[in-house]
Amino acid sequence: MTEKPDKLLEEIERKWCAHWSDSRLYAFDRTRDRAEVFSIDTPPPTVSGHLHPGHCCSYTHTDLVARYQRMRGKEVFYPMGWDNNGLNTERRVQLMLGIACDPTLPYDPAFKPPEKPGKNIVHVSRPNFIASCHTVTGLLQKSYLELWTKLGLSVDWDFTYTTIGAPAARVSQAAFLELLQKGIVYRSASPTLWDIEFRTSVAQAELQDRMLAGQFYRIQFRSDAGDAIIETTRPELLPACVAMVAHPDDDRYRSLVGQTVRTPLFDVAIPVLAHPLAEPEKGTGLAMVCTFGDQTDVTWWRDLQLPLRIVIEKNGRLAKATPDWLRSESAERAYAQVGGLTVDKAREQIVSMLAESGELLGSPRPTERAVKFWENGKRPLEILATPQWFVRYPDKETLLRYGEELRWWPEFMRVRYEHWVNGLIGDWNVTRQRYFGVPFPVWYRLDSDGNPLQDEVILPDHADLPIDPSTDAPRGFDPNDRGRPGGFAGDPDVMDTWATSSLSPQIAGRFLDDSDLWPRIFPMDLRPQAHEIIRTWLFYTVVRSHYEFGMLPWANAAISGFVTDPDRKKLSKSLGNAPDDPLKLIEQYGADAIRYWAARGRPGQDVIFDANQFKVGRRLAIKLINVSRFVLGVPHELQRVAEPNALDQSMLGALAAVVDDATEAFENYDYTRALDATEQFFWSFCDNYVELVKTRVRTGDRSAQGALHVALRTLQQLLAPFLPFVAEEVWSWWQAGSVHRSRWPNADDVQTAFSGSPDGRDSGDWDAVVAALAEIRRARADSRLPFRQQIESLTLVHPAGIAAPVQAAMADLRHAANIGEIRLQPGAALSVTDVRAAPAPVATTVPENASDG
RNA sequence: GGGCGGUUAGCUCAGCCGGUAGAGCACUUCGUUUACACCGAAGGGGUCGGCGGUUCGAACCCGUCACCGCCCACCA
Numbered sequence: 060m061t062e063k064p065d066k067l068l069e070e071i072e073r074k075w076c077a078h079w080s081d082s083r084l085y086a087f088d089r090t091r092d093r094a095e096v097f098s099i100d101t102p103p104p105t106v107s108g109h110l111h112p113g114h115c116c117s118y119t120h121t122d123l124v125a126r127y128q129r130m131r132g133k134e135v136f137y138p139m140g141w142d143n144n145g146l147n148t149e150r151r152v153q154l155m156l157g158i159a160c161d162p163t164l165p166y167d168p169a170f171k172p173p174e175k176p177g178k179n180i181v182h183v184s185r186p187n188f189i190a191s192c193h194t195v196t197g198l199l200q201k202s203y204l205e206l207w208t209k210l211g212l213s214v215d216w217d218f219t220y221t222t223i224g225a226p227a228a229r230v231s232q233a234a235f236l237e238l239l240q241k242g243i244v245y246r247s248a249s250p251t252l253w254d255i256e257f258r259t260s261v262a263q264a265e266l267q268d269r270m271l272a273g274q275f276y277r278i279q280f281r282s283d284a285g286d287a288i289i290e291t292t293r294p295e296l297l298p299a300c301v302a303m304v305a306h307p308d309d310d311r312y313r314s315l316v317g318q319t320v321r322t323p324l325f326d327v328a329i330p331v332l333a334h335p336l337a338e339p340e341k342g343t344g345l346a347m348v349c350t351f352g353d354q355t356d357v358t359w360w361r362d363l364q365l366p367l368r369i370v371i372e373k374n375g376r377l378a379k380a381t382p383d384w385l386r387s388e389s390a391e392r393a394y395a396q397v398g399g400l401t402v403d404k405a406r407e408q409i410v411s412m413l414a415e416s417g418e419l420l421g422s423p424r425p426t427e428r429a430v431k432f433w434e435n436g437k438r439p440l441e442i443l444a445t446p447q448w449f450v451r452y453p454d455k456e457t458l459l460r461y462g463e464e465l466r467w468w469p470e471f472m473r474v475r476y477e478h479w480v481n482g483l484i485g486d487w488n489v490t491r492q493r494y495f496g497v498p499f500p501v502w503y504r505l506d507s508d509g510n511p512l513q514d515e516v517i518l519p520d521h522a523d524l525p526i527d528p529s530t531d532a533p534r535g536f537d538p539n540d541r542g543r544p545g546g547f548a549g550d551p552d553v554m555d556t557w558a559t560s561s562l563s564p565q566i567a568g569r570f571l572d573d574s575d576l577w578p579r580i581f582p583m584d585l586r587p588q589a590h591e592i593i594r595t596w597l598f599y600t601v602v603r604s605h606y607e608f609g610m611l612p613w614a615n616a617a618i619s620g621f622v623t624d625p626d627r628k629k630l631s632k633s634l635g636n637a638p639d640d641p642l643k644l645i646e647q648y649g650a651d652a653i654r655y656w657a658a659r660g661r662p663g664q665d666v667i668f669d670a671n672q673f674k675v676g677r678r679l680a681i682k683l684i685n686v687s688r689f690v691l692g693v694p695h696e697l698q699r700v701a702e703p704n705a706l707d708q709s710m711l712g713a714l715a716a717v718v719d720d721a722t723e724a725f726e727n728y729d730y731t732r733a734l735d736a737t738e739q740f741f742w743s744f745c746d747n748y749v750e751l752v753k754t755r756v757r758t759g760d761r762s763a764q765g766a767l768h769v770a771l772r773t774l775q776q777l778l779a780p781f782l783p784f785v786a787e788e789v790w791s792w793w794q795a796g797s798v799h800r801s802r803w804p805n806a807d808d809v810q811t812a813f814s815g816s817p818d819g820r821d822s823g824d825w826d827a828v829v830a831a832l833a834e835i836r837r838a839r840a841d842s843r844l845p846f847r848q849q850i851e852s853l854t855l856v857h858p859a860g861i862a863a864p865v866q867a868a869m870a871d872l873r874h875a876a877n878i879g880e881i882r883l884q885p886g887a888a889l890s891v892t893d894v895r896a897a898p899a900p901v902a903t904t905v906p907e908n909a910s911d912g
Numbered sequence: 913g914g915g916c917g918g919u920u921a922g923c924u925c926a927g928c929c930g931g932u933a934g935a936g937c938a939c940u941u942c943g944u945u946u947a948c949a950c951c952g953a954a955g956g957g958g959u960c961g962g963c964g965g966u967u968c969g970a971a972c973c974c975g976u977c978a979c980c981g982c983c984c985a986c987c988a
Binding site (some may be wrong): 268273277289290291292293304336337338341342343344345346347348349352353354355356357381394396428431438440469471472474475478479481482484555590592593594620621623624627629659661663664665667669670671672674675677678681682684685686687688689690691692731732735740741745746749750753794833836837839840841843844845846847875876877 | 925
């Protein structure tokens with residue numbers, strides 16, 4: 060206890076980290092019933108990213124709730140997962156090792172990934188690539204584990220999972236097969252959003268609109284039935300044009316609708332049709348429909364049953380071969396100039412050809428428009444039609460009902476879910492043309508030419524899961540028939556990362572393997588997560604839980620905000636505004652200090668990264684140590700006192716109110732309010748109460764000693780969720796067991812533990828004495844006398860109501876401010892007059908015998 | 913274009929059902945008071961984003977505008 064404080068905090072954190080781990084303090088007691096359990100569907104962090112302070116913030120929020128619930132007597136199921144599947148890891152591996160996957164290459168058992176990336180990217184086989192992914196994520200997981208441990212998260216590490224691991228793959232594949240059997244999952248070559256850079260399909264939930272500059276081109280179509288002019292930003296899609304649409308009420312085109320016109324350059328006959336989605340105000344009011352320029356094209360294509368004319372390929376270039384619907388010689392000639400070009404180059408080319416043919420009217424008009432990107436991508440998405448696995452959504456009413464049933468913290472986050480549900484288009488594409496993910500557990504029969512028959516799916520036995528169809532052969536087939544005509548081939552794709560993480564309750568709760576555990580934790584109590592993934596993780600989990608269990612997966616959703624820099628920009632590596640490694644911050648300020656900062660961020664609100672708050676938190680932690688030293692330095696028998704002091708009782712009355720406040724706040728997931736109430740009282744306790752009773756305590760006053768100890772015990776507990784390390788340390792000085800397994804304080808107990816009577820004094824009495832003390836201290840400060848020099852006397856003018864409590868605390872007030880005599884005088888407002896200081900310096904400190912009154 | 917949050921002291925934020933503004937940090941002054949100098953006490957500092965309205969009374973309720981952040985939106 061004698062070390063310098065700065066070293067002391069470090070020691071304390073190291074000591075309790077080890078102790079909690081050794082004693083398995085947070086181990087989940089799986090004998091408890093569902094009613095006694097509080098279960099948390101912890102967000103598995105993506106381990107391919109960088110650690111930054113934002114990680115500390117939201118995970119601390121969850122831990123605050125977990126620790127509170129544990130102290131309330133709940134057995135807390137608090138697992139951790141590592142989200143390591145998916146593209147993020149692939150990109151990380153490519154960056155760290157300089158390798159990329161080429162699935163056509165054969166497996167090389169001798170392959171060892173390079174330590175550092177070389178000049179050129181090395182292409183390796185899929186099994187080699189996946190092995191490297193595992194190596195890298197294993198490495199990264201360690202740094203996350205270290206951070207969570209040092210931050211003091213009260214996770215039960217025995218329930219750790221990874222989203223790429225065999226158990227997760229088994230759950231994902233089993234759930235997939237079940238939905239397939241129910242007809243909820245289907246395979247279709249429907250139009251799909253496609254990223255040309257990563258060459259994978261993506262889902263609606265992963266879209267991001269970005270504003271891009273573009274040009275409107277005014278284009279004349281060939282028509283005998285009147286002017287058919289459109290405006291488009293994507294003239295390169297002209298060869299994919301299948302129709303033209305106008306709004307049914309648009310008088311300008313009434314005669315044109317129903318006619319046939321021909322496309323410029325390519326001379327393809329297309330119908331002019333009416334559709335309500337065509338907006339008269341946009342462009343010329345006449346739109347060309349291509350397969351596919353955007354989502355509206357998809358809708359028109361479906362509604363109007365138009366032909367499919369795809370010209371853009373998976374690599375984002377126009378197909379090299381002339382499409383068969385371009386018949387005329389001139390069309391072939393025109394297409395020959397664009398086939399094989401990228402979209403951008405093709406656009407330039409077509410524009411210049413249109414200009415030449417005179418079918419481009421006027422000059423291009425610049426515009427800004429929203430373009431769809433994959434959130435991870437750098438190039439605009441295209442819409443292609445390739446075979447994909449889709450999950451049908453439940454109807455919107457059902458989904459909205461779940462949104463209503465779920466309790467949202469904060470409440471306003473609910474609308475984000477509702478908006479998302481209302482804006483759903485089509486079904487959920489769960490397919491990704493990637494490598495490091497959970498494979499689809501299916502094979503296809505091959506026809507006599509060796510092409511997969513999409514409708515002839517071969518499924519594995521449930522008992523064999525998880526399987527990798529690219530290396531495992533279906534039962535009853537010769538492995539050598541893989542790829543042979545008449546044989547089989549594995550599904551080449553992997554599941555969308557959300558298709559796995561939407562099963563996080565089942566994965567964490569070992570749904571398939573542990574029928575004893577599952578009913579004790581499901582449906583879960585809490586899903587904590589960030590608001591940006593309401594439309595993905597939260598929404599998809601609701602969908603999956605609906606299909607598997609017909610109920611909400613959890614009762615509460617606590618939505619956290621972002622951590623931003625002082626300019627309100629989200630902290631991120633790419634913006635370059637992410638400050639230090641959070642591990643360094645913990646080293647510098649202490650974990651309790653970082654947690655304090657995090658706890659000051661209210662649920663759902665963005666939190667500003669502010670080193671000042673770390674200092675405040677650190678100060679609070681040190682204060683708790685110091686005041687505990689003082690209080691525990693005096694005798695402390697917690698026995699009832701026959702005649703409890705009124706001040707002591709009123710202080711405990713005020714503390715009891717704080718306990719109620721903090722408890723209610725925690726019940727509403729408002730840990731910030733709980734901290735605020737506790738902290739405020741704590742400082743007042745230290746600065747006012749402890750100072751007031753010092754003399755009484757020294758002279759053996761049982762009432763003051765008892766009250767001090769009740770208050771200290773309560774405050775240590777109230778602060779324990781926020782400052783788990785320091786709270787545990789000071790608790791260990793005088794209590795048995797861990798503070799984190801102690802019973803959360805109760806307002807009645809706080810009052811009765813000491814006086815034996817439940818009707819404690821009004822906490823207003825405490826406020827009155829505090830106010831009087833402040834007034835007296837002000838007078839003392841104005842007198843400019845050193846504290847040791849006693850002020851002979853002063854008059855305290857006071858409103859009528861507070862005479863009694865002030866009178867009762869008279870001796871304490873005099874000693875705390877070193878005043879010889881305090882005269883009371885009724886008046887309007889609290890003030891001090893008639894200060895009489897002793898004429899000469901007097902050595903008086905505190906009176907020897909303080910039991911006078 | 914639609915929606916959601918926010919705008920209160922230099923900074924970070926409280927302010928529950930409307931009763932003429934609070935805390936912490938920072939700043940200034942004072943103080944070695946055997947828990948704590950990573951301390952204690954005191955002090956200065958705000959026309960509560962703008963404009964209307966309701967009310968005896970508005971930071972708080974209503975309308976409107978501005979700004980910041982975020983989410984969503986069918987790229988013609």
